[in-house]
Amino acid sequence: MPERREAGSPGPVAGARASRVPERTVTRLSIYLRCLEELQTDGLTAVSSKQLAQRFGLNSAQVRKDLAYFGQFGVRGLGYYVGELKHNLERILGLKHDWQVALVGVGNLGSALLAYPGFQHRGFRLSVAFEKDPAKIGGRQGRVPIHRIERIGPVLKRRAIRIAILAIPAAGAQAVADQLVAAGVNAILNFAPTQLTVPRGVKVQNVDLSVLLKTLAFHTKRTDRPHAVPAPKPAVSSVPG
Amino acid sequence: MPERREAGSPGPVAGARASRVPERTVTRLSIYLRCLEELQTDGLTAVSSKQLAQRFGLNSAQVRKDLAYFGQFGVRGLGYYVGELKHNLERILGLKHDWQVALVGVGNLGSALLAYPGFQHRGFRLSVAFEKDPAKIGGRQGRVPIHRIERIGPVLKRRAIRIAILAIPAAGAQAVADQLVAAGVNAILNFAPTQLTVPRGVKVQNVDLSVLLKTLAFHTKRTDRPHAVPAPKPAVSSVPG
């Protein structure tokens, strides 16, 4: 008997539309978009899949295939018009209007995210924050009001916020995630080093800084001196005693 | 003729050892490790691949296969001893001793990373920072001295630092990365929204917060109202005009 699927998580979704867009394609789309912005700044009007690919060490077929999930945006013999493709990628990614984003956790990391210009820049407005510490509740950081965690439900519903950033310790993260989902959030950027369980349809992006550093340590170690792999199980010797 | 490989980047490394460990395996190892720490806290002494897998919605065969890249750590019929496997994963990941980490960029994000307890906790010591702003140079944040960027070379060499975090705007990132590499760094956690070009053997982990939010926007949009995919190219009609 085949092992039951263990736990409810990634995996193909029953009844998903025929040609599911791979997550990696979506990530690459926003990288292509960044590149197109640069090209536009440089005054270029057209670009080929090959030129686009070369910037990232990708394959040109991959660029074309990624785009082909969403339509036909190119001109044979020429490539893609920069402005037009940029417009289409923005439309596809849902960046034609601003998104309101909620932040939970105004500690060190949360404060930095509030102050980080990178977000506010391009269509993501951190417009409300939640915090447990009574000393911070009721105040503001910059323009952003800080509410107590219990108010997640009403505030998010009133503002119709769908995207949240979770910047709290692992311990309370699942409970808060549940509240966010109950309040209508369906996309969470999770900095808490824990595996969140969310209903299907809710998208979680995990950013575990500690895990990232550990993978770097692994590679650093290997470069220094290839680490000792335990000797392969000594083969049962065919040479007698 | 097959298209030339475009740009020097991932791809199989010529002469790499026979069984290359997938990057995803390494990431999962540190997640298994986190789980083992929890199990140990709960006082459990043994765990099966199936139990381990269930926590993350993974397949038990994957857990066993990930571990098998590095040796045989289990006991048939029983599973894995928690303490022993934890020890082995720490050894494999290179976490048996602390790592000194350098930070470049003491802006909003950099400051938060300096204050973030998550790093200092488990073996990663942010022990020196570099910054361009003269107002900050020469000072300290917490215990960490802030040097001017030009001192990357001598300071990192003296301290034999191999891991760096890049928290500066995209514009200067490549130049700083080059300095880091020249100073002996071979692992970079890159928060700058740009593609770094580094020599083979140097490992870069990109964390582009803006890209992450954009993929979340994509999924949010789709859930709201499946976005309009351009009509498929109208098939050349077989019905005469």
Next chain:
DNA sequence: TAGATTGTTAATCGATTAACAATC
């Protein structure tokens, strides 16, 4: 021993890349 679970090989699945007809 009987039951359970590993380590590992083979099968499956999905993503990347090559190739090329269509066509600007």
Next chain:
DNA sequence: TAGATTGTTAATCGATTAACAATC
């Protein structure tokens, strides 16, 4: 037109999962 590049199918590659003999 000749040259270039797309959109798309087929081939390849790599990672995940199923299956099962080994063995605690």
